[in-house]
Amino acid sequence: MTQPGLYPVPAAAEARCLIDNEAYQRMYQQSVQDPQSFWAEHGKRIDWFTPYTKVKNTSYQPGNINIKWFEDGVLNASYNCLDRHLPHKANDIAYYWEGDEPGVQKNVTYQELYEQVCQLANGMKSLGVGKGDRVTIYMPMIPEAVISILACARIGAVHSVVFAGFSPDALGSRVQDCDSKLIITADQAPRGSRLTALKDNTDLALGHLGKNSPVQHVIVVKHVGENVDEHPGRDVWYHELLAKQPKTCEPEPMSAEDPLFILYTSGSTGKPKGVLHTTGGYMVWASMTHQYVFDYHPGDIYWCAADVGWVTGHTYIVYGPLANGACSVLFEGVPTYPSVKRMAQIVDKYQVNILYTAPTAIRALMAHGDTPVEGSSLSSLRTLGSVGEPINPEAWSWYHEKFGHGNCPIVDTWWQTETGGILITPLPGATDLKPGSATRPFFGVKPAIVDNEGTLQEGAAEGNLVILDSWPGQMRTVFGDHERFEQTYFSTYKGTYFTGDGARRDEDGYYWLTGRVDDVLNISGHRLGTAEIESCLVAHDAIAEAAVVGYPHDIKGQGIYVYVTPRVGVEPSDELTKAVRAWVRQEISPIASPDIIQWAPQGLPKTRSGKIMRRILRKIAANEHDQLGDISTLADPSVVDQLIEKRLNR
Ligand code: ATP
Numbered sequence: 209m210t211q212p213g214l215y216p217v218p219a220a221a222e223a224r225c226l227i228d229n230e231a232y233q234r235m236y237q238q239s240v241q242d243p244q245s246f247w248a249e250h251g252k253r254i255d256w257f258t259p260y261t262k263v264k265n266t267s268y269q270p271g272n273i274n275i276k277w278f279e280d281g282v283l284n285a286s287y288n289c290l291d292r293h294l295p296h297k298a299n300d301i302a303y304y305w306e307g308d309e310p311g312v313q314k315n316v317t318y319q320e321l322y323e324q325v326c327q328l329a330n331g332m333k334s335l336g337v338g339k340g341d342r343v344t345i346y347m348p349m350i351p352e353a354v355i356s357i358l359a360c361a362r363i364g365a366v367h368s369v370v371f372a373g374f375s376p377d378a379l380g381s382r383v384q385d386c387d388s389k390l391i392i393t394a395d396q397a398p399r400g401s402r403l404t405a406l407k408d409n410t411d412l413a414l415g416h417l418g419k420n421s422p423v424q425h426v427i428v429v430k431h432v433g434e435n436v437d438e439h440p441g442r443d444v445w446y447h448e449l450l451a452k453q454p455k456t457c458e459p460e461p462m463s464a465e466d467p468l469f470i471l472y473t474s475g476s477t478g479k480p481k482g483v484l485h486t487t488g489g490y491m492v493w494a495s496m497t498h499q500y501v502f503d504y505h506p507g508d509i510y511w512c513a514a515d516v517g518w519v520t521g522h523t524y525i526v527y528g529p530l531a532n533g534a535c536s537v538l539f540e541g542v543p544t545y546p547s548v549k550r551m552a553q554i555v556d557k558y559q560v561n562i563l564y565t566a567p568t569a570i571r572a573l574m575a576h577g578d579t580p581v582e583g584s585s586l587s588s589l590r591t592l593g594s595v596g597e598p599i600n601p602e603a604w605s606w607y608h609e610k611f612g613h614g615n616c617p618i619v620d621t622w623w624q625t626e627t628g629g630i631l632i633t634p635l636p637g638a639t640d641l642k643p644g645s646a647t648r649p650f651f652g653v654k655p656a657i658v659d660n661e662g663t664l665q666e667g668a669a670e671g672n673l674v675i676l677d678s679w680p681g682q683m684r685t686v687f688g689d690h691e692r693f694e695q696t697y698f699s700t701y702k703g704t705y706f707t708g709d710g711a712r713r714d715e716d717g718y719y720w721l722t723g724r725v726d727d728v729l730n731i732s733g734h735r736l737g738t739a740e741i742e743s744c745l746v747a748h749d750a751i752a753e754a755a756v757v758g759y760p761h762d763i764k765g766q767g768i769y770v771y772v773t774p775r776v777g778v779e780p781s782d783e784l785t786k787a788v789r790a791w792v793r794q795e796i797s798p799i800a801s802p803d804i805i806q807w808a809p810q811g812l813p814k815t816r817s818g819k820i821m822r823r824i825l826r827k828i829a830a831n832e833h834d835q836l837g838d839i840s841t842l843a844d845p846s847v848v849d850q851l852i853e854k855r856l857n858r
């Protein structure tokens with residue numbers, strides 16, 4: 209008999225998928241018992257100019273933190289994404305590009321991608337950019353964004369992609385932090401019909417940096433076609449630069465441990481960190497996780513609906529899929545423009561088989577009931593994915609039913625910018641699913657739970673999530689601040705990598721992410737993760753989205769402060785507030801009963817990658833809104849002002 213809340217692997221998925229449960233168990237055991245031979249074998253999925261003879265050379269020991277993979281191998285990431293596919297796939301489509309406006313579209317083949325990458329790489333060289341130089345990419349979701357990334361990789365320049373929604377100041381501080389010689393941008397970026405003036409923002413950012421600006425050149429893609437200011441000697445049009453360049457460019461031989469990119473984290477918990485990834489281990493990890501987690505087969509149409517400005521875009525729009533020669537959808541817009549049906553319409557239009565998106569998008573659609581899927585068949589879908597936050601079981605079920613017609617496995621993938629790729633996840637043909645659980649570790653990953661003293665917990669347990677040993681895709685340093693790297697990740701629980709997340713492991717060995725450790729509530733001595741209470745709230749009919757934080761409480765130490773966004777068409781009232789409180793008492797326990805419920809019809813403060821920023825909500829709840837900290841990654845600051853005003857009027 210099946211357990212309630214357990215979704216066994218559908219027979220069709222088991223038959224089709226690369227890895228069934230038996231294969232998972234066997235490979236997982238091998239990967240953790242003998243990582244040297246496991247990775248010696250799987251590292252071969254990447255083409256090496258000079259094959260590695262060394263595989264794993266890593267240590268988490270205090271005073272001797274060392275992370276090196278395949279260290280004597282030589283390769284080039286762009287070669288792996290392009291050149292090696294040309295003999296058999298030159299005319300295959302690498303990207304179906306779907307513009308912000310429906311009907312605006314373009315297909316890019318592997319041959320076209322290769323030629324433009326080579327031309328831009330040559331153009332960058334002509335501007336004096338070479339191996340080891342940093343390049344900031346500030347671009348809309350257009351093929352040129354991918355081309356820019358790969359052109360950097362081709363010549364060994366280290367890219368730092370800054371999300372196009374960021375302000376001039378956020379751009380400027382990231383340019384300065386990594387000392388970028390070059391910026392690649394576009395005139396403007398359309399998103400949900402709104403335009404962001406990328407070139408103007410770039411000019412402002414560089415204006416603010418003034419004499420301290422490290423930037424020598426700005427390459428500008430003419431995308432929207434608006435007039436922009438030109439700074440002669442500094443600015444170069446992308447199309448003019450490329451027109452003069454040959455369509456081949458020798459890929460720079462890179463050592464496995466040479467840097468590939470820097471990416472600043474979302475900033476959910478504090479000042480963004482310049483996470484640095486290197487070449488060899490990252491490429492192995494990106495391509496292997498992309499293939500197995502999504503069960504990617506040649507011929508599949510794959511759509512990762514993230515932005516290239518986030519790590520999800522780096523690993524699962526660019527490097528993973530291209531290393532595997534995949535065909536992807538690249539979408540410029542947002543899931544709700546011009547209507548909430550857009551996402552389902554794109555799935556039908558390109559006959560997408562694999563869809564990877566975030567809980568924030570799913571909740572935004574779910575608030576509209578069935579409307580988002582009306583008129584779409586979605587019959588091409590086979591595997592669904594989720595990333596970025598814990599997915600509330602309610603949102604999981606909606607996604608499963610409405611998009612997945614009840615039979616597509618959902619891979620709830622837990623990972624971080626720092627991890628380079630997915631670490632804890634179901635495999636669609638191997639793992640029985642439990643909504644809300646990221647389930648089991650990927651090959652080579654050794655998660656563990658420790659209590660606050662750092663003692664390892666056995667069996668079913670709850671506490672701090674750590675990883676006991678290195679995996680190839682792990683970050684190597686915080687750019688320019690190795691001290692911060694060791695301090696942040698290796699000093700809390702000695703001998704382990706500390707994730708900063710809390711987790712529970714159940715009796716089946718499944719992992720449930722309970723929220724950020726910094727956000728854990730301590731109510732009269734009971735520790736409560738934010739995820740469980742939030743999921744309970746989202747399961748209420750009236751609620752679209754919820755965030756839970758603690759605030760100082762005379763008696764309980766901490767009280768529970770809840771912010772809730774109503775579903776479309778719901779009017780908050782005192783009765784509804786009471787009903788919501790009763791619901792939480794009944795569904796979880798009186799301990800979890802909210803002390804204060806604040807309705808937030810205008811939405812919750814989120815990072816630009818859509819994650820709820822609880823640290824800001826905590827400050828508002830505590831009436832400390834003069835101490836909000838770094839808010840440079842906040843998507844919509846006006847939301848914060850409205851929440852503060854309502855808090856003050858209570
Ligand atoms: P910062 O580190 O700057 O505070 P951030 O942690 O939001 O920002 P990311 O690297 O983008 O930056 O996000 C990683 C985090 O997102 C994880 O540590 C975890 O808290 C959360 N997360 C990602 N995927 C999942 C998932 N499937 N389930 C639960 N949480 C997830």
Ligand code: MG
Pocket residue numbers: 473477624708
């Ligand atoms: Mg983080």
